[in-house]
Amino acid sequence: MLEARIRGVGVLGPGLSDWPQLAAIFRGERGYESARTLLPAPSVLPAAERRRAGRVVKLALAVGAEAVASARTDTRTLPSVFSSSGGDGDNCHELCSSLATERPLLSPTRFHNSVHNAASGYWSIAYGCTAPITALCAREASFGAGLIEALAQLACGAEAVLLVAYDADDPPPLQAGRTIPDAFGLALLLASAQRRADEPRLQLELDAGAPSRLEAAPLETLRQTIPAARGLPLLERLARGERGELWLDYLDHVTLAVRLELSA
Amino acid sequence: MSAQRALPSLRISSYTASSCLGRGRSATLEALEGARGGLKRCDFPHAAIDTYIGEVRGLEEVRLPEALSSYDCRNNRLAELALSQDGFESAVQSAARRYGAQRIGVLIGTSTSGILQTELAYRHRDPLTGALPAAFNYDHSHNSFSVTDYVRRRLELQGPATSICTACSSSAKVFAAAQRLIAAELIEAAVVGGVDSLCLTTLHGFHSLQLTARGPCRPFDRARDGLSLAEAGAFALLERAADRPDAAEVLLLGTGESSDAYHMSSPHPEGAGALSAMRAALAATGLDATDIDYINLHDTGTPSNDSAEAHAVRGLFGGATACSSTKGATGHALGAAGALEAVICALALEHGLIPGGLNVREPDTQLGIHYLTTNRRTPLRRVLSNSFGFGGANCALLLGRAAHA
Numbered sequence: 001m002l003e004a005r006i007r008g009v010g011v012l013g014p015g016l017s018d019w020p021q022l023a024a025i026f027r028g029e030r031g032y033e034s035a036r037t038l039l040p041a042p043s044v045l046p047a048a049e050r051r052r053a054g055r056v057v058k059l060a061l062a063v064g065a066e067a068v069a070s071a072r073t074d075t076r077t078l079p080s081v082f083s084s085s086g087g088d089g090d091n092c093h094e095l096c097s098s099l100a101t102e103r104p105l106l107s108p109t110r111f112h113n114s115v116h117n118a119a120s121g122y123w124s125i126a127y128g129c130t131a132p133i134t135a136l137c138a139r140e141a142s143f144g145a146g147l148i149e150a151l152a153q154l155a156c157g158a159e160a161v162l163l164v165a166y167d168a169d170d171p172p173p174l175q176a177g178r179t180i181p182d183a184f185g186l187a188l189l190l191a192s193a194q195r196r197a198d199e200p201r202l203q204l205e206l207d208a209g210a211p212s213r214l215e216a217a218p219l220e221t222l223r224q225t226i227p228a229a230r231g232l233p234l235l236e237r238l239a240r241g242e243r244g245e246l247w248l249d250y251l252d253h254v255t256l257a258v259r260l261e262l263s264a
Numbered sequence: 265m266s267a268q269r270a271l272p273s274l275r276i277s278s279y280t281a282s283s284c285l286g287r288g289r290s291a292t293l294e295a296l297e298g299a300r301g302g303l304k305r306c307d308f309p310h311a312a313i314d315t316y317i318g319e320v321r322g323l324e325e326v327r328l329p330e331a332l333s334s335y336d337c338r339n340n341r342l343a344e345l346a347l348s349q350d351g352f353e354s355a356v357q358s359a360a361r362r363y364g365a366q367r368i369g370v371l372i373g374t375s376t377s378g379i380l381q382t383e384l385a386y387r388h389r390d391p392l393t394g395a396l397p398a399a400f401n402y403d404h405s406h407n408s409f410s411v412t413d414y415v416r417r418r419l420e421l422q423g424p425a426t427s428i429c430t431a432c433s434s435s436a437k438v439f440a441a442a443q444r445l446i447a448a449e450l451i452e453a454a455v456v457g458g459v460d461s462l463c464l465t466t467l468h469g470f471h472s473l474q475l476t477a478r479g480p481c482r483p484f485d486r487a488r489d490g491l492s493l494a495e496a497g498a499f500a501l502l503e504r505a506a507d508r509p510d511a512a513e514v515l516l517l518g519t520g521e522s523s524d525a526y527h528m529s530s531p532h533p534e535g536a537g538a539l540s541a542m543r544a545a546l547a548a549t550g551l552d553a554t555d556i557d558y559i560n561l562h563d564t565g566t567p568s569n570d571s572a573e574a575h576a577v578r579g580l581f582g583g584a585t586a587c588s589s590t591k592g593a594t595g596h597a598l599g600a601a602g603a604l605e606a607v608i609c610a611l612a613l614e615h616g617l618i619p620g621g622l623n624v625r626e627p628d629t630q631l632g633i634h635y636l637t638t639n640r641r642t643p644l645r646r647v648l649s650n651s652f653g654f655g656g657a658n659c660a661l662l663l664g665r666a667a668h669a
Contacts, residue, residue: 002448049528076525086407092382099310099464100386111469112529112654115375116408116429121655124523130540132521133657134437137408138426145426148450149441155448156271173395174382177402206366206424206450251425254366 002151005199007073007160008189009235010066012059013037013222014182018066019235025216026239032218037183044126052109053122054088055183060119060166061126063185071189073160075127079153080162082120083136083146085227086178088113089170119166142167143186143230144250150190151204160191165228184226186235198263200238207257211249223249234258270548271447273669274516275505278355280346281498281607283594284318288349293611296619299639301593303480303492310387311467315476318494318595319462320345328414335414337378337405339461343415346459346497355501356419356455363452370425371442372412373435373458375599375653377427378405380463411459415499423451429599431653432562434458435498436602439661440519442502457499458603466493466598473529481565481596482623483589484635491564494595498603500610511667514610517551517646520544524656531569531652535576538562538650541658542580545648549662553581555646556662558618560605561635562650563589564596573650574631581633588636592622602651602659609647609663616643 009019015035016022024030039058042050044065053061060082068075091113098104115121117135124133138145143165150163166185170178193201212233214220222229230249237246237260248256280288284302285295295302303316326341347353360368385400404410412427424445428437435458442454470476470493477490505515522544524537531538546552559577563570570589577587590608597604612618620638627635646664 002450085409092379095465095469096383096386099383099468100389104464104468106465106468106472108469108473108529111465111472114465114469115431115528115654117431117653117655117657118528120430121523121528121657124525124656125527128525130523130525130537132440132544133430133523133655134428134441134521135430135655135657136426137429139403139407139409139413141409141425145424148424148445149426152441152444152448152450156444173389173393174402176395177400253422254424 001203002155003193003201003203004151004154004190005193005196005201006188007071007191007199008067010063010187012063013184022235023239026236032216034218039183045122049122049125052113054091054113055168056088056166057119057122059168059183059185060164061123063166063187064123064162064164067162067187067189073189076129077131078129078160078162079131079158080123080133080164081146081150082164083142085137085139085142085167087116088118089168089174093171093174140227141251142227144248144256154190154192160189163188163190165231167226167228179225181225184222184229186228186231201261203259205257207247207255208253209247209255209257211255212246271443273505274443274446274502275509276514276516276610277501277503278352279500279607279610280350280352281496281604282320282346282349283496283597283604284320284494285594289611293615295593299620299622301480301622303595308462308467310464313467313471313476314478316480316492317462318492320495332414332417334401335404335410337381339378339411339459340414342461342495342497343411343459346499347418352499359453359501359503360421365420365422367423367452368421369423369442369445369451369454370412370416370421371428371438371454371456372415373428373438373599373602374408374411374460375429375431375434376460376463376465377408378410379465380461381405383464415455419455430657431655432598432601433651433653433657433659434599434602436651436659436661437521439516439606440521440659443516443519446504453501453503455499455501458600459497460597460599461495462493475566477565480623481591483563483565483570483591484621484628485624486626486628488565488567488570490566492595494597496594496597496600496604498600498607500606509666513666514613515664515666515669517662517664517669518545518548520548520660522658526656529654531572533572535572537656537658538573538576538652539579541660542576542648545660545662556585556648557644558612558647559585559587560609560647560649561587561589562652564591571631574633578632583632583634586618586634586636588619588621590619605649606661609649612647613644613663613665616641618642
């Protein structure tokens with residue numbers, strides 16, 4: 001059985017600025033208004049890196065920062081799992097446009113930013129983190145793949161693991177092949193379930209149940225169109241203080257059955 | 265570093281690799297035994313770069329099964345070609361009968377997946393709308409998950425799956441992730457591997473960083489001037505080792521991972537991240553430096569990589585442990601390098617062969633490591649394989665013969 005305690009949450013997306021705001025929306029205390037995702041400049045990065053940071057890097061660093069902010073966690077030794085269904089489409093578009101010319105001249109910075117682990121690399125530089133960091137892609141299943149990897153690290157002895165799931169929309173013409181309407185990121189600071197009893201606990205098993213849907217239609221649309229938002233049903237329950245079982249979308253014919261327990 | 269408990273060793277019950285050295289294990293072994301490299305002058309279309317490459321021959325003729333034809337691209341053809349060697353497919357089928365298809369995971373490392381398809385599509389954009397050709401299928405080619413999705417469907421597996429994309433350590437990290445999933449009892453076995461194919465992004469990209477060697481790459485040479493880009497597909501089937509494994513079996517004993525926290529494309533000059541990955545691999549297995557008989561270095565042939573890694577190796581092993589880089593033979597297969605070199609290490613263990621590093625004219629003795637430039641026949645107990653990637657993502661794998669586990 002994979003399990004963890006949820007110690008911190010970070011969220012950024014269309015009309016969503018942080019976890020307290022989304023939690024209030026889930027509890028019905030405020031309404032949801034869609035608006036283009038606002039990505040803050042990553043102030044944690046050194047100036048040179050900050051200038052070069054693309055949208056996915058800003059997104060991933062922002063939600064990761066929110067998830068670790070409230071907890072007293074040493075980010076220098078915190079292992080993390082970054083998961084994205086695509087990567088930096090803007091950067092890819094620039095590179096492919098250049099490569100289509102007869103004498104391509106690539107920017108070295110664009111090239112090294114083209115790796116799927118660019119965001120996690122910048123995270124490591126920003127926080128001086130020398131712990132293991134991995135970067136996954138399982139297309140639509142990327143949130144689930146990241147959650148499984150994070151929980152497996154906890155099962156193998158890690159005390160805490162940061163999960164950062166993030167996706168951004170691509171520019172045309174790449175956009176045509178993808179459904180993602182805007183940037184969305186979801187981060188969870190997960191801790192070993194063996195300790196501290198006052199944090200919500202989740203347990204996960206592979207299953208075949210239908211994925212849980214969100215009550216609010218616009219948020220359900222985000223869940224369906226952005227792979228990183230596949231984790232939102234967990235946040236809905238968490239915000240409302242509802243324990244019990246839910247199912248997160250994962251691969252064809254496999255979903256993740258998640259049992260959520262709240263502190264007494 | 266977080267405290268990791270010791271994880272059970274895994275049996276590498278089937279393994280295979282295809283690279284510019286040839287298709288499958290025996291072609292790879294014969295090339296290594298004969299000290300024959302597979303690099304050639306770069307003639308890749310749209311890449312007029314004065315460098316050498318390691319190309320897998322015959323990908324043009326590879327056909328994917330009809331039901332999976334939408335996945336057709338150079339990278340998935342390479343996956344198909346590599347999967348078809350050494351009875352790997354039937355070994356997986358047999359494991360699926362034992363454990364059930366849901367209990368076998370698929371974890372593949374890649375850095376560029378099928379991006380070549382997008383690069384070529386950008387050469388055929390609609391002149392009016394800018395649209396890519398209608399036949400272009402992003403999900404099944406360019407997307408980093410494409411190759412894992414392909415392998416999973418091709419082998420009819422239904423367990424957890426992911427691509428790991430940490431640049432040049434991608435397919436080393438899949439061994440570490442699979443070991444965790446098996447230890448956590450989410451799966452019983454895993455198909456792990458690395459598949460990365462030549463493309464314009466990496467050819468022109470490494471050229472822009474002035475990291476492509478003009479001739480065949482020369483790791484450990486005093487005048488080394490860069491890497492030789494290459495492609496490869498390598499796979500391993502990992503299962504929990506028996507309590508009393510057969511002495512001849514090759515095991516994955518443990519892994520170590522770390523991050524540099526230094527720079528996106530330059531290694532920490534003193535190899536601090538490399539050192540802590542190797543140290544973590546030893547700690548994970550309770551072994552110490554003297555237990556390791558050979559280190560397959562990441563050594564790409566770039567001036568900074570090789571000196572940083574040597575610094576780390578010296579720091580942990582002193583100057584006595586035999587090491588070499590096989591990239592002079594295979595080139596640097598980027599996201600497939602970790603799995604390719606794990607396979608080379610498994611061959612080394614099985615056949616008692618330390619492959620000498622090729623293309624060294626004048627050894628860089630200042631690096632202070634025991635680098636072999638000729639083959640050595642010697643029984644090997646345990647070997648270490650290093651992989652380091654952009655973004656400072658490091659991974660060291662520790663493999664050994666069951667007799668010495």
